[in-house]
Amino acid sequence: MVKKRVTLKDIAAEVGVHVSTVSRALDPALSDTLTPEVVTKIRDTADSLGYRPNRIAAGLRTNRTMTVGVMIPDITNVIFPPILRGIESVLEPLGYATIIVNTDSEAERENRLLNVLRDRGVDGIIHAAVLLSDPCITHAAEDGVPVVTLNRMVENSRIPYVINDEEAGVRGMLQHLIGLGHRRIAHLAGPQHLSTGQLRQAAFRKVAEELALDLDERLIVEASRFDEAEGRRAATDLLASGARFTAILCANDRLALGAIDGLAAQGLACPADVSVTGFNDMSFLELIRPRLTTVRIQQYDAGRTAADVLLKLIAAETGTETGAEAPLETILPVELVIRDSTARCADS
Amino acid sequence: MVKKRVTLKDIAAEVGVHVSTVSRALDPALSDTLTPEVVTKIRDTADSLGYRPNRIAAGLRTNRTMTVGVMIPDITNVIFPPILRGIESVLEPLGYATIIVNTDSEAERENRLLNVLRDRGVDGIIHAAVLLSDPCITHAAEDGVPVVTLNRMVENSRIPYVINDEEAGVRGMLQHLIGLGHRRIAHLAGPQHLSTGQLRQAAFRKVAEELALDLDERLIVEASRFDEAEGRRAATDLLASGARFTAILCANDRLALGAIDGLAAQGLACPADVSVTGFNDMSFLELIRPRLTTVRIQQYDAGRTAADVLLKLIAAETGTETGAEAPLETILPVELVIRDSTARCADS
DNA sequence: CTGAAAGCGCTAACAC
DNA sequence: GTGTTAGCGCTTTCAG
Numbered sequence: 001m002v003k004k005r006v007t008l009k010d011i012a013a014e015v016g017v018h019v020s021t022v023s024r025a026l027d028p029a030l031s032d033t034l035t036p037e038v039v040t041k042i043r044d045t046a047d048s049l050g051y052r053p054n055r056i057a058a059g060l061r062t063n064r065t066m067t068v069g070v071m072i073p074d075i076t077n078v079i080f081p082p083i084l085r086g087i088e089s090v091l092e093p094l095g096y097a098t099i100i101v102n103t104d105s106e107a108e109r110e111n112r113l114l115n116v117l118r119d120r121g122v123d124g125i126i127h128a129a130v131l132l133s134d135p136c137i138t139h140a141a142e143d144g145v146p147v148v149t150l151n152r153m154v155e156n157s158r159i160p161y162v163i164n165d166e167e168a169g170v171r172g173m174l175q176h177l178i179g180l181g182h183r184r185i186a187h188l189a190g191p192q193h194l195s196t197g198q199l200r201q202a203a204f205r206k207v208a209e210e211l212a213l214d215l216d217e218r219l220i221v222e223a224s225r226f227d228e229a230e231g232r233r234a235a236t237d238l239l240a241s242g243a244r245f246t247a248i249l250c251a252n253d254r255l256a257l258g259a260i261d262g263l264a265a266q267g268l269a270c271p272a273d274v275s276v277t278g279f280n281d282m283s284f285l286e287l288i289r290p291r292l293t294t295v296r297i298q299q300y301d302a303g304r305t306a307a308d309v310l311l312k313l314i315a316a317e318t319g320t321e322t323g324a325e326a327p328l329e330t331i332l333p334v335e336l337v338i339r340d341s342t343a344r345c346a347d348s
Numbered sequence: 349m350v351k352k353r354v355t356l357k358d359i360a361a362e363v364g365v366h367v368s369t370v371s372r373a374l375d376p377a378l379s380d381t382l383t384p385e386v387v388t389k390i391r392d393t394a395d396s397l398g399y400r401p402n403r404i405a406a407g408l409r410t411n412r413t414m415t416v417g418v419m420i421p422d423i424t425n426v427i428f429p430p431i432l433r434g435i436e437s438v439l440e441p442l443g444y445a446t447i448i449v450n451t452d453s454e455a456e457r458e459n460r461l462l463n464v465l466r467d468r469g470v471d472g473i474i475h476a477a478v479l480l481s482d483p484c485i486t487h488a489a490e491d492g493v494p495v496v497t498l499n500r501m502v503e504n505s506r507i508p509y510v511i512n513d514e515e516a517g518v519r520g521m522l523q524h525l526i527g528l529g530h531r532r533i534a535h536l537a538g539p540q541h542l543s544t545g546q547l548r549q550a551a552f553r554k555v556a557e558e559l560a561l562d563l564d565e566r567l568i569v570e571a572s573r574f575d576e577a578e579g580r581r582a583a584t585d586l587l588a589s590g591a592r593f594t595a596i597l598c599a600n601d602r603l604a605l606g607a608i609d610g611l612a613a614q615g616l617a618c619p620a621d622v623s624v625t626g627f628n629d630m631s632f633l634e635l636i637r638p639r640l641t642t643v644r645i646q647q648y649d650a651g652r653t654a655a656d657v658l659l660k661l662i663a664a665e666t667g668t669e670t671g672a673e674a675p676l677e678t679i680l681p682v683e684l685v686i687r688d689s690t691a692r693c694a695d696s
Numbered sequence: 697c698t699g700a701a702a703g704c705g706c707t708a709a710c711a712c
Numbered sequence: 713g714t715g716t717t718a719g720c721g722c723t724t725t726c727a728g
Contacts, residue, residue, distance in 0.1 A: 007721055018699050023723060034697065055467045056408050057721035060704050065404060067447070067468070075429040076631075084423055088450065097447050097464055099415070102436065116445055119403045120415070257635065283424075284632045287605065355705060366715050371707060382713065405705035408720050 006051045014045050022046075026053070059121060064318065067097045068310065069117035073105045073129040077226075078282045079299055080128065083150065086303020087126060090311070096123070103129040105194075111136045118145065124310045124317075130154055132195050146313035148326075150306040152195040160313065162306045162330040166196070169295035169334040170203035173249055173277050174211055176293070176336060181345035182247040182275060186219040188234050188259055190226050190251035197226075200251045200279065218243035223255055231258020232265070239266055246274055246345045253278035253285060256292055260341065271343035281337050291339035298332050305330055354399045362393050370394075374401070407469060412666065415445045416658065417465035421453045421477040425574075426630045427647055428476065431498065434651020435474060438659070444471070451477040453542075459484045466493065472658045472665075478502055480543050494661035496674075498654040500543040508661065510654045510678040514544065517643035517682040518551035521597055521625050522559055524641070524684060529693035530595040530623060534567040536582050536607055538574050538599035545574075548599045548627065566591035571603055579606020580613070587614055594622055594693045601626035601633060604640055608689065619691035629685055639687035646680050653678055 008026075012019045017038065024030040025042035059065040070087060072080045084100065091098060099117060103110040110129065114136055117125060124146035127137055134154050141147045141159050153161040177185055187204045190197025201220070208215050218241045223230035231254060238245070239262075250256035256278035260270045270276045270290055278285070278294035285292050312326035356374075360367045365386065372378040373390035407413040418435060420428045432448065439446060447465060451458040458477065462484055465473060472494035475485055482502050489495045489507050501509035525533055535552045538545025549568070556563050566589045571578035579602060586593070587610075598604035604626035608618045618624045618638055626633070626642035633640050660674035 005721090009721080019721090020700080020723080021698055024698085027723090038698085052463060052467050054469065054721055056404060056413060056469045057704090058723070059404050060408050060706090060721080061723045063704075075423070075432055078426065078632075081423040081429065085450065092449075092464075095464075097449075097468060099445050100448055101440075101445075102433065115400060116440075116443075119400050120445060121402065121404045284426075284636070287636045288632070289637055353705090357705080367705090368707075368716080369714055371705095372714085375707090386713085402705055405720090406707070408705080408722090409707045411720075 005054065006046075006049045007054070008051075010049060011042060011046050011051055014049065015042055017042065026051075063121070064123055065121045066095050067099060067120065067122050069114075069120075069122040069125045070098050070100045071103055071110065071113060071117075071125065071127045071129045072100065074102050075100065078284065079280050082283075082299035083128060083303040083306075086300040086305075087307045088303075089300075090304050090307040094311075105129060105131075107131060107134075107136075110134075114140060124148075124314050126150055126306050126310055128152070128306075130195075132193055132198065144317060146310055146317050148306050148309045148313060150302060155195075158328065160309050160326050160328050160330075162302055162309060162332065163195075163199075164297040164302065165331050165334050166199040167203040167207065169279060169297070169336070170200060170249070171207045171210075172334075172336040173293075173295060174204075174207050174213070176338065177247045177249070177275060177277070177342065178211060178213075180247075180275065180342060181347075183345070184214055184216070184219065184243075184245045184247075186221070186238055186243070186245040186248045188231065188238070188248050188250040188255050189220060189222045190255065191224055192222060194226075197222075197251055204249060216243055219245055223251070226252050227254050228258035228261065231255035232262035233258075235259035235262030236266065239263070239268075246347055247342070248274060248276045250276060250278055253280045253282050253292060253294055256294070256341070257288065260290070260292075271341050273346065275342040275345070277342060286339070290341045293339045293342040294337050296335040296337045298334075302332055305332065353402065354394075354397045355402070356399075358397060359390060359394050359399055362397065363390055365390070374399075411469070412471055413469045414443050415447060415468065415470050417462075417468075417470040417473040418446050418448045419451055419458065419461065419465075419473065419475045419477045420448065422450050423448065426632065427628050430631075430647035431476060431651040431654075434648040434653075435655045436651075437648075438652050438655040442659075453477060453479075455479060455482075455484075458482075462488060472496075472662045474498055474654050474658055476500070476654075478543075480541055480546065492665060494658055494665050496654050496657045496661060498650060503543075506676065508657050508674050508676050508678075510650055510657060510680065511543075511547075512645040512650065513679050513682050514547040515551040515555065517627060517645070517684070518548060518597070519555045519558075520682075520684045521641075521643060522552075522555050522561070524686065525595045525597070525623060525625070525690065526559060526561075528595075528623065528690060529695075531693075532562055532564070532567065532591075532593045532595075534569070534586055534591070534593040534596045536579065536586070536596050536598040536603050537568060537570045538603065539572055540570060542574075545570075545599055552597060564591055567593055571599070574600050574602055576602050576606035576609065579603035580610035581606075583607035583610030584614065587611070587616075594695055595690070596622060596624050598624060598626055601628045601630045601640060601642055604642070604689070605636065608638070619689050621694065623690040623693070625690060634687070638689045641687045641690040642685050644683040644685045646682070650680055653680065 008019045008022045025039045101113040128150040130149045149161040189201040221234045278292045281294045281296035356367045356370045373387045449461040476498040478497045497509040537549040569582045626640045629642045629644035
């Protein structure tokens with residue numbers, strides 16, 4: 001039933017040379033140590049027999065599988081697919097395949113999946129679902145597995161990371177809101193066990209102080225997940241607290257969408273009564289009313305950059321010194337996208 | 349730098365037995381042929397040494413890699429991530445990893461990626477990006493690679509497929525529109541080289557006839573891609589044709605969204621002037637106004653089902669006859685979701 | 697320039 | 713019950 005695969009041995013038998021000769025002929029780096037005629041003859045018969053190299057066997061020998069693992073929280077979250085395409089765009093042309101796993105942001109699951117990847121001998125890991133404190137990935141990195149984290153970072157570690165310029169995004173957004181006359185600006189923060197949630201809140205506090213805003217603790221509420229339901233819940237709590245505010249800077253788009261919904265349920269319109277801003281600029285946003293003002297992060301490029309860093313790490317690990325060392329920190333620029341969810345402050 | 353992996357040999361040396369004994373002790377299916385004490389001793393030292401099986405090596409020997417390939421057109425399209433989660437939900441607990449590739453619906457790219465998967469010795473392939481006529485995947489299937497197609501099917505082939513009940517969806521939608529008084533209903537068809545586009549158009553023609561609708565050829569326009577821009581373009585063409593219609597049944601949600609936009613550009617409101625319906629019920633739809641009436645297909649379950657079928661195929665291939673044979677055809681039920689983009693026909 | 701031989705880590709007959 | 717042996721398909725010394 002299963003058609004037997006053509007192996008080097010078959011080609012060797014056909015051409016009448018040794019397997020190792022065939023191996024060399026098929027390796028561009030080694031083929032010029034052979035007689036050109038032999039090389040062409042071998043290559044021709046390889047094609048005609050329909051030879052396909054067995055990467056499994058090669059990997060066993062060379063300890064390189066040409067596959068990398070990618071860990072994300074949940075592929076169903078629209079910000080990840082563009083990142084994956086970015087990663088693929090640099091890795092695939094180089095012959096790498098990627099194994100994608102969803103951690104659901106659960107440490108236990110993450111740990112198990114990490115082992116799945118290591119058992120498969122991945123050449124490296126791009127980790128976009130890392131927790132602020134993440135012993136298992138740190139451990140893997142210490143074992144010599146090339147790892148780069150994306151969007152998030154592990155505290156106090158030497159694991160390279162690619163993140164967005166959260167602070168610039170928060171600053172730009174606060175300046176925009178202030179420009180519209182807002183002074184009492186709330187922050188709907190993300191989960192504090194994720195570095196994005198934490199970094200954005202820290203940036204909010206820092207920049208709010210810089211810009212001399214009235215920083216009322218009641219104006220900062222934390223969501224326990226990055227989703228619409230938590231956005232709605234947090235916005236409702238914010239209103240219930242009695243603290244006055246005319247704008248909410250949310251830690252991501254989904255929280256913002258939920259918040260707008262929660263405000264509407266209490267009879268407050270966005271942007272007429274309160275301005276709301278997001279973060280990420282996920283797809284479909286321009287189709288949803290009011291069109292959300294947000295901070296655009298470079299998703300595709302973040303993926304590309306992380307893949308580049310990983311390649312440098314892999315090169316360093318395998319001793320293929322290319323001179324270029326992998327940077328510990330890469331911060332990608334962000335961009336303000338002003339749409340319809342922010343308006344001049346009615347109170348001013 | 350790279351910490352050496354613990355192998356069976358290391359455990360064997362530590363315990364003082366032969367590698368094959370260790371191999372058996374660690375295999376649940378074989379461990380009961382050994383003395384219980386030695387099994388526990390081996391397992392304990394395996395844990396304490398931090399042994400992790402090398403699936404690459406095992407795969408080379410057994411010719412099973414415990415990885416499956418998944419081919420989709422584009423992960424960035426929101427209907428695919430839920431499918432992938434469905435696939436993962438059945439495969440991952442069984443120890444399978446999945447390699448996901450994006451074909452961008454290009455035959456050449458698909459062909460190349462298929463080889464990438466085969467070179468990696470995947471145990472099977474779930475193909476959700478197949479073209480109606482797809483020689484390369486047919487070829488792979490003939491070579492004995494277990495393949496199941498998802499959402500689409502290959503014409504005249506023995507490759508099992510899991511699809512949605514397109515005809516039931518079209519019928520339900522047409523009945524809904526007729527119930528609202530619509531008689532002149534246009535069809536914005538999808539690409540005809542994809543089976544979904546073709547099946548839905550065929551279903552439209554068949555059911556329209558059944559229900560004795562005025563079937564004007566000018567009322568059927570084809571999009572060349574499943575995206576918003578083509579929906580807009582096709583809707584504009586439809587208007588330009590001069591044919592009268594009060595509703596458009598679109599072959600998918602994105603075409604519908606584009607069509608609504610295109611109509612709006614010509615001063616026609618949905619649903620006041622024309623009702624528009626989608627297909628798929630992709631996520632975020634309920635956040636976009638007007639909320640689209642559509643046909644919900646089971647994305648997650650389609651993934652699960654395809655994975656189940658693939659497992660049966662793999663079992664059959666490896667001779668692990670489980671009795672259950674893989675069905676050639678699986679048709680999943682669909683569900684009508686009535687929202688705000690359809691309304692009573694103004695002309696009636 | 698090419699052949700011989702060893703071995704990556706594991707599994708699966710086959711012995712004992 | 714457990715050890716022996718022989719590879720899976722490939723790469724990579726080391727000879728010649």
